Amino acid sequence: MTSLRAKVTARRLIPAALTAALLAGGLAMSAMAQEPKRGGTLTVGLAQDPPIVDPIRTGSFTERQFATGIYESLFDIDEKGQAVPFLAESFTVSDDVKTYRVKLRPNVKFHDGTPLDAAAVIANFDRTRNPANGCRCLSFVQEIVELKAIDPLTVEFVLKAPNAAFPTILADAPGIMVSPTAFKADPKGISTNPVGTGPFKFVEWIRGSRFVMTRNTDYWRPGLPYLDQVVLRGIQNTETLQAAFLSGQTDIIMQPSFQFVAQMKKDKKFVVLQPGGFGYDGVYMNLSEAPFNDQRVRQAIAQSMDRELLLKTLMFGIPRLGYSPFGPGMAVSQPVPNYPKYDPAKAKELLAAYGKPVAFTLQYNNSPGSQRLAQSLQEMWGQVGMKVELQPADQNRLVQNMSSKQFVASLYRFTGRADPHINTHPFFHSQFADVTPSSNYGHYKNPKIDELLEKGVATIDPAKRKEIYAEVSKILAEDLPYAYLFYVTDTIVMSKRVKGLVEVPDGLVRFGSIWLQ
């Protein structure tokens, strides 16, 4: 390694996080005077009881939330949406952005006593990189060409290509550290009996009922955690989930319906948090077939969607309108002035210029929420003269149809990651346009975008990256492979007695700093 450019330490993270936590508590002045109290059980209501808790097979938001508490990653997302060292103490990166050297914190131990050292990190990556294990993160970890221990606490990653998003990847599934002793002893059992380094240790999981964690007395962050116990309850039925919260059976409720959030905002007994988010919902179009091979039709789609109206009615005013692939929680998030505004007259003009009748099928996830959205859009597009058929599909089939490019238009969501590269490269780079399966669902190709994306991933300077991705947003607003609806908002509603919750844009609750009044 010739020269070292960036050196970041995580020591400043903890005080910063605590301050943010107190501010997030809502009562900055009085809360500052309060000392965090030790003890108590925190019960959290979630939308689902996941099938397993194992970073290598973790996909959905709820699965990630279940893992938080027991598992921690080499990097974590901070309250500004940036990936910062966490289990890692610091890192350095080479000038060509291809070699990362990650220094681990000393004296971190897994719950079973195994030390977290370079060997443990390498064992974890051997597990995630093995295609037989089917990690959902496989495409990320396959970027690593070489992985070696420099000393017992330093690991060096050599990447195929420059990748400024690597810290974010290390804050995601690939960076989550599982005890190698535990997964070697029972490769299958680890997914229902998790062993990590986190502030809480796994106690029991009564399927369909509750997931119980207890305080890790040997936790590496001094003085933490404050709680004795954390209980996660996956409750599939929305009304039940909300009733359990209102009757005081749970202290926090995650991802409740927007209707419920709107009600709770009016109630002084509860605190509503609305983390920024990284992802977006939108109408994804297939650019390889008529009618969406014509930019004018795509623009007409965007300009005939009255998103303000949808926001006020179906969304209860909760999320924010989307203009780019970068959610408001991201460091590169910025306004996109050239994004087409709602203008049905202009949409009609564009369609008239196109000259042919426009009829297409819109696929969407068969949940009641998506159904209402799809029906409203059908009506709005109908008003400017487009004929739209609706086709509901279950989520996996929808995903499958998208990645195998068997669709004309789809209502779709990307939950997003903290780094702009991950939110754009797989979706818009032309190298994936004609590959199946791939996330460039609509065969989108633009050499200018390719160039910007390649530049963006090789640039570390945050200011320069912001400029590059602003340009990306601008071009996407002209080309319109997607017509954006809203940015993804995963709200958290909690009772006033919950203190110290750090609001992180990814929407996940970190339990370490939480205490109960």
Added chain:
Amino acid sequence: MLTRLLWGVAGVAGTLLAVSVVSFLLVALLPGDLALLVLADAATPERVAALRAQLGLDQPLPVRYVHWLGNVLSGNLGYAIHSGESTLDVILSRLPVTLELIFLTQLLALGIAIPLGIWSAYRRGSAVDTATLVGCLCLLSTPAFVIGLVLIYLFALNLQWLPATGFVSLGEGIGGNLESMVLPVVSLALIEVPVYLRLLRSEMIGTLQQNFIALARGMGLPTWRILLENALRPSSLNLITVVGINMGRLMGGAIIVEQMFALPGVGQLLVESIYQQEYLMTQGIVLFVATMFIVINLLTDLVYALVDPRLQRDGEH
């Protein structure tokens, strides 16, 4: 009795075979490739091929059926796609909750229906009879999920007497267990009460007009003995049948009620499996529940024969 049992078993075997075909086709005939659906966005050609081979999807349908049936008969209902756990083990771990729910529901429904049914038959046209008739009509026309929501609203949210959700297993204490079961059991049982009550009432009215009741009256036996000892047994034949058939119906009701009160039973497992695209788990549960339903019906038939002495002699009935 023996012939009856043998015929019963033969009928059951035939029905079970039909059930197995239907549950098999349920997954086999899903449009599209199961492996593609399971893998979704992670469906690289190699992984699809591997999963197809693992699930035996590359073989013709009849071969797959025979293979699958062989597995089922040896107790292997397949494995959960995500966790790799045995489907049968997962179902059995959730079964006690559902069985307790159904058992308590039947107990409560009969506990209400039998005394009221007897009373309203004995005092036909009285205020009690009319009141139960009106009550029955109301309950009959209200679905379990409405009753459940009202109960949650009243007793969990407003009065805060009982928990809205959650399950405390018997192992953790019978008090907590029963407390967590009250609302689900009541919302299921209230719909069963009218059926049992009206059935028993009409049978009872018929029985009370029989000569042997007049004889018992003439002998000066007290009313409660006549009602309970002489009239109830011959009047309860249809009730037993309906209670038996209801066991299966309650499995259906349990799906909704378990969802609503977050009870970790088989019904909730079924809904979870559907949401999580656990196709094989869903298939296993359908097969399992259908089998239970059939077996319970067979048992009801046998109990029926025990209660009605006329059915115990072969050839006469």
